[in-house]
Amino acid sequence: MTQPSAAALDALKAAVGPGGWTGDPSEIAPWLKEWRGRWNGDTPLMLTPRSTDEVARAVTVCAEHRIPLVPQGGCTGLVGGQIPFGEVLISTRKLRAVRDVNALDDAMTVEAGVTLLEAQLAAATADRRFPLGLASEGTATIGGAISSNAGGTAVLRYGMMRDLVLGIEAVMPDGRIFNGLKRLRKDNTGYDLKQLLIGAEGTLGIVTAATLKLFPVMQSRATAVVGLDSPRAAVELLARAKAETGGGVEAFELMKRIGLEFVLRNIPDTREPLDSTPPWYALIELASGEPGAADSALERLLSEALDGGLITDAAVAQNDAQRGDFWKVREEQSAGQKPEGPGWKHDVSVPVSRVGDFLEEATAAVERFEPGARVSAFGHVGDGNIHYDVLCPPDADRAAFIARWAEGSRIVHDIVDRYDGSISAEHGLGRLKTEEARRYKSPVEIEAMQAVRHALDPLRIMNPAVLF
Amino acid sequence: MTQPSAAALDALKAAVGPGGWTGDPSEIAPWLKEWRGRWNGDTPLMLTPRSTDEVARAVTVCAEHRIPLVPQGGCTGLVGGQIPFGEVLISTRKLRAVRDVNALDDAMTVEAGVTLLEAQLAAATADRRFPLGLASEGTATIGGAISSNAGGTAVLRYGMMRDLVLGIEAVMPDGRIFNGLKRLRKDNTGYDLKQLLIGAEGTLGIVTAATLKLFPVMQSRATAVVGLDSPRAAVELLARAKAETGGGVEAFELMKRIGLEFVLRNIPDTREPLDSTPPWYALIELASGEPGAADSALERLLSEALDGGLITDAAVAQNDAQRGDFWKVREEQSAGQKPEGPGWKHDVSVPVSRVGDFLEEATAAVERFEPGARVSAFGHVGDGNIHYDVLCPPDADRAAFIARWAEGSRIVHDIVDRYDGSISAEHGLGRLKTEEARRYKSPVEIEAMQAVRHALDPLRIMNPAVLF
Numbered sequence: 001m002t003q004p005s006a007a008a009l010d011a012l013k014a015a016v017g018p019g020g021w022t023g024d025p026s027e028i029a030p031w032l033k034e035w036r037g038r039w040n041g042d043t044p045l046m047l048t049p050r051s052t053d054e055v056a057r058a059v060t061v062c063a064e065h066r067i068p069l070v071p072q073g074g075c076t077g078l079v080g081g082q083i084p085f086g087e088v089l090i091s092t093r094k095l096r097a098v099r100d101v102n103a104l105d106d107a108m109t110v111e112a113g114v115t116l117l118e119a120q121l122a123a124a125t126a127d128r129r130f131p132l133g134l135a136s137e138g139t140a141t142i143g144g145a146i147s148s149n150a151g152g153t154a155v156l157r158y159g160m161m162r163d164l165v166l167g168i169e170a171v172m173p174d175g176r177i178f179n180g181l182k183r184l185r186k187d188n189t190g191y192d193l194k195q196l197l198i199g200a201e202g203t204l205g206i207v208t209a210a211t212l213k214l215f216p217v218m219q220s221r222a223t224a225v226v227g228l229d230s231p232r233a234a235v236e237l238l239a240r241a242k243a244e245t246g247g248g249v250e251a252f253e254l255m256k257r258i259g260l261e262f263v264l265r266n267i268p269d270t271r272e273p274l275d276s277t278p279p280w281y282a283l284i285e286l287a288s289g290e291p292g293a294a295d296s297a298l299e300r301l302l303s304e305a306l307d308g309g310l311i312t313d314a315a316v317a318q319n320d321a322q323r324g325d326f327w328k329v330r331e332e333q334s335a336g337q338k339p340e341g342p343g344w345k346h347d348v349s350v351p352v353s354r355v356g357d358f359l360e361e362a363t364a365a366v367e368r369f370e371p372g373a374r375v376s377a378f379g380h381v382g383d384g385n386i387h388y389d390v391l392c393p394p395d396a397d398r399a400a401f402i403a404r405w406a407e408g409s410r411i412v413h414d415i416v417d418r419y420d421g422s423i424s425a426e427h428g429l430g431r432l433k434t435e436e437a438r439r440y441k442s443p444v445e446i447e448a449m450q451a452v453r454h455a456l457d458p459l460r461i462m463n464p465a466v467l468f
Numbered sequence: 469m470t471q472p473s474a475a476a477l478d479a480l481k482a483a484v485g486p487g488g489w490t491g492d493p494s495e496i497a498p499w500l501k502e503w504r505g506r507w508n509g510d511t512p513l514m515l516t517p518r519s520t521d522e523v524a525r526a527v528t529v530c531a532e533h534r535i536p537l538v539p540q541g542g543c544t545g546l547v548g549g550q551i552p553f554g555e556v557l558i559s560t561r562k563l564r565a566v567r568d569v570n571a572l573d574d575a576m577t578v579e580a581g582v583t584l585l586e587a588q589l590a591a592a593t594a595d596r597r598f599p600l601g602l603a604s605e606g607t608a609t610i611g612g613a614i615s616s617n618a619g620g621t622a623v624l625r626y627g628m629m630r631d632l633v634l635g636i637e638a639v640m641p642d643g644r645i646f647n648g649l650k651r652l653r654k655d656n657t658g659y660d661l662k663q664l665l666i667g668a669e670g671t672l673g674i675v676t677a678a679t680l681k682l683f684p685v686m687q688s689r690a691t692a693v694v695g696l697d698s699p700r701a702a703v704e705l706l707a708r709a710k711a712e713t714g715g716g717v718e719a720f721e722l723m724k725r726i727g728l729e730f731v732l733r734n735i736p737d738t739r740e741p742l743d744s745t746p747p748w749y750a751l752i753e754l755a756s757g758e759p760g761a762a763d764s765a766l767e768r769l770l771s772e773a774l775d776g777g778l779i780t781d782a783a784v785a786q787n788d789a790q791r792g793d794f795w796k797v798r799e800e801q802s803a804g805q806k807p808e809g810p811g812w813k814h815d816v817s818v819p820v821s822r823v824g825d826f827l828e829e830a831t832a833a834v835e836r837f838e839p840g841a842r843v844s845a846f847g848h849v850g851d852g853n854i855h856y857d858v859l860c861p862p863d864a865d866r867a868a869f870i871a872r873w874a875e876g877s878r879i880v881h882d883i884v885d886r887y888d889g890s891i892s893a894e895h896g897l898g899r900l901k902t903e904e905a906r907r908y909k910s911p912v913e914i915e916a917m918q919a920v921r922h923a924l925d926p927l928r929i930m931n932p933a934v935l936f
Contacts, residue, residue, distance in 0.1 A: 104707055104821035105852075127711075149656050160654060162663075163631060176912045183819040185851035186628060187890035188617050188667055189897055189905050190935050191917050195630075195663035199656055216711050239572055243595075243684050246716075246757020289714020290765070293758055351651040353572035383653035384573075422655035429657055437657050444644045448924060449659050455923035456916060467658055 004088065008065035009045055012088065015057035021047045031075055031091065034083060039431065041083040043070075050094045052111075052169060052177060052208040058090055059206065060175025068464045071202035073144020074115060076136040078347070079430025081148065081201045081466045092143045095208055101126045106214040107166055107183045112143025112207050116150075119212065128214035131158040135331045143207045149199030151426030153251045153330075156382035157287075158215065160426070161198060167211035168194040173204065173457035181211050196452070201428050202463040204456050218287035220294035221250075223323045224302060227278030227313035232356035234282045234381055237301075237310055241284060245297050251285040252382035253330050254355075259376035262391075263329050263336035270329050276313045282381070283330050333378045337391060340374070342398055344405045346388040348416045349425035355381055359388075362415045366390050369411055370404065385425040388412060413440065430466050438468070472556065476533035477513055480556065483525035489515045499543055499559065502551060507899065509551040511538075518562045520579075520637060520645060520676040526558060527674065528643025536932045539670035541612025542583060544604040546815070547898025549616065549669045549934045560611040563676055569594045574682040575634055575651045580611025580675050584618075587680065596682035599626040603799045611675045617667030619894030621719045621798075624850035625755075626683065628894070629666060635679035636662040641672065641925035649679050664920070669896050670931040672924050686755035688762035689718075691791045692770060695746030695781035700824035702750045702849055705769075705778055709752060713765050719753040720850035721798050722823075727844035730859075731797050731804035738797055744781045750849070751798050801846045805859060808842070810866055812876045814856040816884045817893035823849055827856075830883045834858050837879055838872065853893040856880060881908065898934050906936070 004012075013021050022028060023045050032041040049055045062069050070084040072091045095111035098118070102108065103126040110119055116130075116137035123130035134140055134152040144150075146168070150161045158164065167182040180194055197205050228234050234254055241249045257279050263270050273281065286301075288294040298316060305311045317323035337343055350358045363375050372393030379387040390408060392401040413423045417440050429437050438446065449468045453460070472480075481489050490496060491513050500509040517523045530537050538552040540559045563579035566586070570576065571594040578587055584598075584605035591598035602608055602620040612618075614636070618629045626632065635650040648662050665673050696702050702722050709717045725747050731738050741749065754762040754769075766784060773779045785791035805811055818826045831843050840861030847855040858876060860869040881891045885908050897905050906914065917936045921928070 102819070102821055104703060105819045106710070107819070149660075151654055151656075155653065159631075162660070163627075172912060172916065178912045178916070179910065180913070182888060182890070184817050184888075184890050184893070185623065185820070186619055186817045186848075186853045186893040188619075188892050188894055189890055189901075189909065190913075191668055191672075191920060192617075192630070192663060192666070193913060193916055195660060196920070198660070200659055204659075216714050218714050235572060242574070244757065246684050246686050246755070248714075248757055287714070288758070289712065289716055290756070290758065290761055293761065297758065349652050349654045351570070351573045351575070352653070353570055380654075385654045420650060420652075422650070422652050422657055424656050425652070425654040426656055433657075441657065442647065444640060444646045445648070445658075445661060448640065448646070448661055451923035452659060452664070452920055455919035 004044060004065060004067045008067055011061045011065065012045060012047065012058055015061045016047050016049050016054045020049055020054055021045060031072060031089060032083060034078065034080055036078065039080045039083040041085045043084040043087060043089040046089040046091060048091045048094045052171065055090065055171045055206055055208050056175050056177050059171045062088065062461050063174050063459060066459050066461060068461050070463050071147065071206045073112065073141035074139040076140040077144065077148055077430060078427045079432040081428055081430030081463065082144065083431065085465065090206060092206065092208065093141060098122045099209065103128055105183050107211050108214060109181055109209060109211045110142055111209045112141060114142050116140050116142065116145060123214050127217060129217050130212055131215055132161060132164055142210055146198050146207045146210055147200060147202050148428045151380065151385065153253065153380065155380060156252055157247065157250050162195065164213045165194060165198060165210050166213055168197055168207055169209040170197055170205035170207045173462050178205065181209060183211050201430060201466050203453060203467050204462065216289060219289055219291045221285065221287045222294040222298040223285045223317040223326055224298055225273035225315050225326050226282050226284065226302065226311040227274050227276055228280040228282060228311055229278065230356060231280060231359050231381065233310050234280065235352055235355055237282065237305055238382055240305065241286065241301055244301050245286055248286050248288050248294065248297065249382065250287045251283065253283040253379065254381040255281040255330060255333065255378045256376055258374055259333050259336065259378050260329055262340055262376065263332045266336045266339045267332045270332065271325060273326055273329060274313045274315050278312050283326055337376060337389060341392045342402050343392065344390040344408045346409060346412050347425050347427040348388055348412065348421055348423055349383065349385045350416060350419040350421035352384040354419045355384055355386065358415060358419050362388065362412050365411050365415060366408065369408055372396065434467055472512060472533060472535045476535055479529045479533065480513060480515060480526055483529045484515050484517050484522045488517055488522055489513060499540060499557060500551060502546065502548055504546065507548040507551040509553045511552040511555060511557040514557040514559060516559045516562045520639065523558065523639045523674055523676050524643050524645050527639045530556065530929050531642050531927060534927050534929060536929050538931050539615065539674045541580065541609035542607040544608040545612065545616055545898060546895045547900040549896055549898030549931065550612065551899065553933065558674060560674065560676065561609060566590045567677065571596055573651050575679050576682060577649055577677060577679045578610055579677045580609060582610050584608050584610065584613060591682050595685060597685050598680055599683055600629060600632055610678055614666050614675045614678055615668060615670050616896045619848065619853065621721065621848065623848060624720055625715065625718050630663065632681045633662060633666060633678050634681055636665055636675055637677040638665055638673035638675045641930050646673065649677060651679050669898065669934050671921060671935050672930065684757060687757055687759045689753065689755045690762040690766040691753045691785040691794055692766055693741035693783050693794050694750050694752065694770065694779040695742050695744055696748040696750060696779055697746065698824060699748060699827050699849065701778050702748065703820055703823055705750065705773055706850055708773065709754065709769055712769050713754055716754050716756050716762065716765065717850065718755045719751065721751040721847065722849040723749040723798060723801065723846045724844055726842055727801050727804065727846050728797055730808055730844065731800045734804045734807045735800045738800065739793060741794055741797060742781045742783050746780050751794055805844060805857060809860045810870050811860065812858040812873045814877060814880050815893050815895040816856055816889055816891055817851065817853045818884060818887040818889035820852040822887045823852055823854065826883060826887050830856065830880050833879050833883060834876065837876055840864065902934055902936065
């Protein structure tokens with residue numbers, strides 16, 4: 001990549017004004033790293049515009065001077081989509097306003113730099129709920145969550161970010177502002193441009209604000225951890241839970257015994273959720289608008305499942321502290337692996353009905369390829385989304401193990417593909433998986449994406465190294 | 469539009485083979501008319517391909533010979549988007565297979581010519597529910613409903629068609645098949661092409677099949693009609709209903725007394741839902757996964773609302789027949805107007821919180837412009853979607869009234885726009901509203917749509933007269 005000229009960089013600095021940029025390496029450094037340590041980028045300049053107009057002026061200069069840029073939110077992405085390697089970095093984290101919260105509309109408008117947690121709290125001030133939650137919700141921003149179509153633990157009931165956005169304001173690749181901040185539930189007047197921007201990983205525009213859907217606060221909530229013999233039993237239990245509650249399942253998360261052991265060993269203040277130690281666990285959360293209804297539904301579900309032998313053990317959270325304990329062993333699954341050595345990480349999805357077959361086949365194939373490898377599969381089984389992580393054998397040569405990552409992942413991804421799955425369920429493609437995705441997507445699809453991208457960003461200045 | 473050559477038409481006939489086309493005017497005639505009688509098109513040839521491959525071959529020929537085409541489903545659209553005027557007509561109504569219904573995946577794959585009612589029935593065979601319903605569901609097809617992003621009466625809980633599609637198979641403008649029939653809940657691997665095709669009104673491809681989301685069958689369902697003094701009271705009642713049920717409101721429909729009178733006068737087998745005759749009515753339907761819960765929630769909601777004076781009257785359906793009666797007076801609102809003479813029809817949306825203000829302001833403005841006009845507003849107030857129809861004064865010069873349609877509609881649409889609304893909430897733009905929409909959409913938005921369209925259909929052969 002050719003470096004932007006000094007004149008171009010000066011024009012960018014002038015576009016955002018004093019306080020809106022820095023070239024100081026020590027200030028920039030934290031924003032060039034991904035938390036797993038897989039990327040460490042570089043940039044000639046970091047811009048931190050404080051308004052949509054400043055973003056628009058900056059992108060206009062980039063377009064005029066053909067300066068490639070990478071947009072960034074909270075920098076919590078796991079596929080390197082937010083890390084510049086020579087591009088100018090444009091952070092939206094200073095776009096901080098909650099512009100409007102309207103309870104009658106079940107909608108709120110917030111700027112891109114508001115964190116997911118802050119968005120949840122803003123909704124709560126109007127006695128409403130914004131349901132998207134992630135382990136990194138205190139840092140991840142609305143802008144980043146939209147650009148990466150974030151998922152999380154409540155997708156089963158409320159959908160991905162794609163399903164939660166009513167309107168978008170964005171700066172387009174030519175620097176013009178697209179004001180699509182509608183609070184409408186229905187608007188059939190041409191292509192849905194916001195759907196194109198959602199999940200586009202910053203390649204079609206920079207999201208500066210969004211109008212988000214809000215939901216009623218639930219009156220009852222019940223959480224359990226259950227023990228299971230197999231993922232197939234989990235899928236069957238999920239179907240029963242949905243039928244029992246008419247869709248009131250908020251979360252249905254799978255964990256494997258080995259992943260729980262990593263957490264118990266490596267993360268302080270965590271404890272066994274069950275007295276027994278089954279090979280598989282599910283964390284189930286039901287919620288209802290009816291006081292007490294979630295608790296009684298959970299009780300019915302679990303007692304039938306225990307009687308019928310579908311589950312082998314169950315513990316219902318008796319209070320918020322215990323609910324927090326249950327969630328902690330789930331949310332620390334990634335962090336719990338870290339001290340165990342390197343791992344080949346996969347964020348895949350398959351049709352829910354095939355989760356059991358996939359896990360069986362993939363694990364057998366991986367263990368043939370890498371004897372002694374420790375497979376820790378966990379995740380949102382209700383969405384068919386498995387974080388399928390292969391940890392190095394305890395006494396392995398770590399460098400050699402890492403060198404086999406691509407080959408090992410290929411085995412997993414090929415099986416995912418045979419099950420009509422996706423090699424990136426919720427993390428996106430970013431720098432990590434774009435090339436790998438070419439293997440599995442059809443030419444029709446890739447060429448259509450390329451045509452759309454070229455139509456909107458003919459100079460390819462927007463996050464040029466990610467997507468097709 | 470220049471007519472396709474005889475050789476081009478022969479190539480099209482050969483592409484689909486015998487039985488896959490007709491040039492017989494009497495066979496074609498029913499498919500050139502819109503039911504309100506506003507359009508009566510013409511076409512040199514109607515193709516009725518029986519497989520995705522036949523559709524692909526036909527579109528390939530259209531691309532080679534630059535033959536403009538109009539795709540059509542059940543021909544129930546209300547904005548003329550499915551009516552050719554010189555273009556070749558490609559109907560998907562013979563793509564009839566239900567390919568797969570999978571209860572564990574909560575998904576089914578059906579071809580484009582399956583009707584909405586048939587799709588609902590197919591879901592029911594697996595003890596699941598496909599929730600999209602419309603007055604024309606016995607005729608409207610899945611392909612048409614996807615291309616027009618259909619709404620209907622359960623949007624409040626389940627969303628528009630856009631929200632119900634997991635995967636799409638479509639023939640692209642160059643004749644290639646895009647196979648995106650995934651059953652995945654999560655797939656973040658680039659732009660969501662299916663979202664681009666949904667609501668594109670056949671301008672970016674012809675949808676040939678889709679994988680649709682299924683939902684649990686509800687265990688209780690309760691329906692009421694209530695009387696109200698104003699639409700503002702309806703919006704307040706809606707908010708309470710959502711909070712009371714944790715989102716279990718399936719439908720919340722508004723009707724005006726005059727619209728009900730049209731139905732009672734003009735549609736057989738209809739009856740007054742209440743003993744009183746309030747100025748406004750709401751039809752409310754709650755459903756729950758818990759047996760009996762919908763009934764008890766409705767009872768609580770209505771008794772509180774009656775006590776607090778928010779509603780003036782209420783009748784709860786005691787059985788399915790009475791529920792049917794309640795729905796009938798709602799669903800016959802359009803048909804009930806027909807014998808009353810011509811009307812200026814509007815399918816608009818505004819933020820839910822502004823429905824009351826909009827109705828007051830628009831009706832005052834319309835009555836100033838056309839004294840004696842009868843405004844019948846009804847629709848999905850839970851989505852802010854109002855079918856705002858202005859019927860001619862009883863003794864008016866009908867031709868003169870019709871001649872003032874555009875000017876009268878402009879008044880309504882300008883007010884909608886001031887309330888950040890949409891001039892086409894669920895019907896699309898089609899031939900009817902594309903020009904009008906230019907007035908309200910920004911150049912940024914229109915140019916982005918044009919760029920995307922040109923990128924995917926550079927010859928502009930796909931439904932060329934609709935959208936931008």
